[in-house]
Amino acid sequence: MTRESAERIPTLWHGTGLARERVVSLTAGRETLVIADSAVTVPLLDDYCARMIAVDALAVDVTTVTDIAREIVRRPPRVIVAVGGGSILDASKIAALALAPGRVFDYAVGHASRSALTFLPDSAPPLEIVAVPTTLGTSSETNSVSILKNEIGYRLIVGRSLRPRHAIIDPSNLITLSHAAVREGAMEAFLRLAGASTSSRRSARANGDAVALGRALLETAARDSVSPAGRLRLARLSAATQRTAALRGGDPYSARHWYLANEVAFLLEVRKMVATAAVIAAIWRRICSGDARWGDRESLEDFWTRIAGGVALPLHPPAGIAALIDRWGIPCPRQPSAHDTGRISAATERAWGNHRPMLPGLVAQDFCDVLRDSCWSPQPVGNACRPSTFASEEVN
Incomplete structure (x- = not known):
């Protein structure tokens, strides 16, 4: 090579x-x-x-x-x-x-x-x-x-x-993907763009690419997530998040919801987007209240308002993303116990928070507050972990 x-x-x-x-x-x-x-x-x-x-x-x-x-x-x-x-x-x-x-x-x-x-x-x-x-x-x-x-x-x-x-x-x-799996995939790609757009350290081109791709993802998922052509378009848009300027900026860790959702997914044994659906609106409420540790309010509001009007979503970002999650039927995880909330919060601080650049200045108590403000389901959701399997064979 x-x-x-x-x-x-x-x-x-x-x-x-x-x-x-x-x-x-x-x-x-x-x-x-x-x-x-x-x-x-x-x-x-x-x-x-x-x-x-x-x-x-x-x-x-x-x-x-x-x-x-x-x-x-x-x-x-x-x-x-x-x-x-x-x-x-x-x-x-x-x-x-x-x-x-x-x-x-x-x-x-x-x-x-x-x-x-x-x-x-x-x-x-x-x-x-x-x-x-x-x-x-x-x-x-x-x-x-x-x-x-x-x-x-x-x-x-x-x-x-x-x-x-x-x-x-x-x-x-x-x-063969279920309609729900396609919607979760589109949401993952969309929130990759939205997360990057919570940073103020971005160029006009990066913001423009993120808005164009974000709008196209939401419109395509709403219009046609069933046909091969619709799914191909969604897959190409997801790939394009990595192949355009959309994710570029001076803060490589700006998608801060990812880190907390990562720990929720691991400790509650649920899919990553199920975990994200629980915490994203609570995090955006903190951004929109002016807590710059989670992201820049003006940048998030600019991204969201340039997209939301075209797909009939509330213009306030936390309300809008909650409405989109509900509209697409993305489930939330079960309500964690106080013990689990403590474990998730401590794990998030240890892995990503406090003095680390991913979630700087955020400690376990901050994550506890977000988790208490998050959206939970009374019913269990997601896949339990299963023992690992490995097979090597010749295909003839």
């Missing part, structure tokens, strides 16, 4: 029925390893001959990633084809570091066991990854970020060496 190609953002391929043709073309004549979600049916896997690792996406954790890394080292591929949602793509990106010089994989896993945020040494990806997403919203197929679940939480790993070389968006791989 040349330095020029390593510096490029992933090449994005998109279209109905495109995945198999592109995968065959991009891997022709090269040792290929397919890492795929064992629960999904993807047409390109039906008769594509390659070595495969099937992974239970609901059980991906550091042990799973380490097992995949060992398989990669045992028989190094030239190309990895990662097929699945964000957890599968993230696991593949991290495991591929096993072929990077300087024991980068060991560093990433070891540092993540001690710290919530790990920055990797700046280097090119160790091999080509072809990312084929089967869900919407995470943008893992186009970014340089991965989430690693270990015994203490969901840990964030960042570095150019995690960047896929190709991303293939084929609506044929999205057609």
